[in-house]
Amino acid sequence: MSLQSPDQKSEFPVTPEELPGRSSQVRCSPTYRPRRLRRIETLRRMVRETVLTVDDLIYPLFVMEGDGQREEVPSMPGCLRFSIDRLLDEVKTAREWGIGAIALFPLIPHSQKDNLGTESYNPDGLIPRAVRAIKQAVPDMLVITDVALDPYSSEGHDGIVKDGKILNDQTVAVLVKQALAQAAAGSDFVAPSDMMDGRVGAIREALNAEGWIDVGILAYSAKYASAYYGPFRDALNSAPKWGDKKTYQMDAANAREALKEVDLDIAEGADIVMVKPALAYLDVICRIKQHTHLPVAAYNVSGEYAMVKAAAAQGWIDEKSVMLETLTSIKRAGADLILTYFAKDAAMILTHDSNP
Ligand SMILES: NCc1[nH]cc(CCC(=O)O)c1CC(=O)O
Numbered sequence: 001m002s003l004q005s006p007d008q009k010s011e012f013p014v015t016p017e018e019l020p021g022r023s024s025q026v027r028c029s030p031t032y033r034p035r036r037l038r039r040i041e042t043l044r045r046m047v048r049e050t051v052l053t054v055d056d057l058i059y060p061l062f063v064m065e066g067d068g069q070r071e072e073v074p075s076m077p078g079c080l081r082f083s084i085d086r087l088l089d090e091v092k093t094a095r096e097w098g099i100g101a102i103a104l105f106p107l108i109p110h111s112q113k114d115n116l117g118t119e120s121y122n123p124d125g126l127i128p129r130a131v132r133a134i135k136q137a138v139p140d141m142l143v144i145t146d147v148a149l150d151p152y153s154s155e156g157h158d159g160i161v162k163d164g165k166i167l168n169d170q171t172v173a174v175l176v177k178q179a180l181a182q183a184a185a186g187s188d189f190v191a192p193s194d195m196m197d198g199r200v201g202a203i204r205e206a207l208n209a210e211g212w213i214d215v216g217i218l219a220y221s222a223k224y225a226s227a228y229y230g231p232f233r234d235a236l237n238s239a240p241k242w243g244d245k246k247t248y249q250m251d252a253a254n255a256r257e258a259l260k261e262v263d264l265d266i267a268e269g270a271d272i273v274m275v276k277p278a279l280a281y282l283d284v285i286c287r288i289k290q291h292t293h294l295p296v297a298a299y300n301v302s303g304e305y306a307m308v309k310a311a312a313a314q315g316w317i318d319e320k321s322v323m324l325e326t327l328t329s330i331k332r333a334g335a336d337l338i339l340t341y342f343a344k345d346a347a348m349i350l351t352h353d354s355n356p
């Protein structure tokens with residue numbers, strides 16, 4: 001049956017009936033129409049496979065010395081470094097908006113840096129003081145502390161340097177002291193991001209020996225030597241003073257090696273394993289998710305954040321949509337938890353918009 005009268009020209013250049021070689025069945029109507037499930041928003045929501053929630057988000061925060069300090073990181077618009085007093089306000093707001101976990105990173109004054117990362121295990125250092133203050137002000141906010149030497153290293157490396165090399169086992173000994181100082185301050189999870197071999201096992205053993213049986217380990221198991229960390233190193237003034245991190249962080253080309261790193265960290269006692277960065281490594285997230293029964297975290301890193309912010313500032317992309325699409329893609333790939341500088345923006349939308 002044609003919808004057009006013989007003398008009336010169709011509004012379409014060609015109608016299905018005019019197509020050559022189509023079977024009558026197809027001409028009637030396709031059997032399968034996936035578009036049927038996309039017709040209206042309520043239906044799209046019913047068949048949605050991946051739903052991002054505020055419970056998936058971990059909010060990374062930069063902390064600095066001083067009083068009343070709030071400084072924007074130039075390469076991370078919208079991201080601030082806070083002195084502890086101002087950090088408490090940010091943590092309270094984040095909690096009110098439904099965020100349940102934060103990850104802390106310190107800006108250490110240059111005068112406190114040395115090659116041994118001595119300041120990293122000062123029981124009254126910036127991070128232990130920040131953890132104590134947060135735990136007192138917002139007790140149910142889960143606090144994750146980073147275990148690595150780079151913010152404390154005069155060399156800007158994640159380990160102790162000798163003769164141009166990063167020493168593994170001597171560094172692990174310092175990381176253990178750092179993790180114990182953080183646990184004593186009240187940290188819920190210590191998160192070794194240094195990529196030294198054997199550090200998860202050494203930290204777990206020491207935590208157990210000191211009675212910190214409930215302090216968990218979020219292991220940066222597959223952390224790549226990535227150029228996406230640039231803005232983070234601006235934020236903490238922690239860029240390597242020489243060389244790069246390729247003798248300890250992973251080669252971007254390797255995925256099977258990530259599974260090996262994950263296996264080792266699980267055997268050593270990790271509670272959660274992480275992939276970092278996220279977007280250029282969605283395949284790695286996916287493979288690790290299929291490989292382990294532990295929760296999988298992914299770090300949507302500073303360079304990934306900066307790219308979205310920069311393009312949005314030019315008016316080239318829609319920031320809110322790109323942010324939600326990005327975070328959803330990381331979850332779809334297999335991440336149970338996402339560290340993201342967008343956490344507060346996303347939480348605002350996810351908890352306040354009925355239809356994000
Ligand atoms: N141990 C250092 C550390 N912990 C988290 C990040 C990067 C996070 C980001 O880019 O957002 C880095 C940088 C690095 O390894 O040089």
Ligand SMILES: [Mg+2]
Nearest residue numbers: 195196197261
């Ligand atoms: Mg490892």
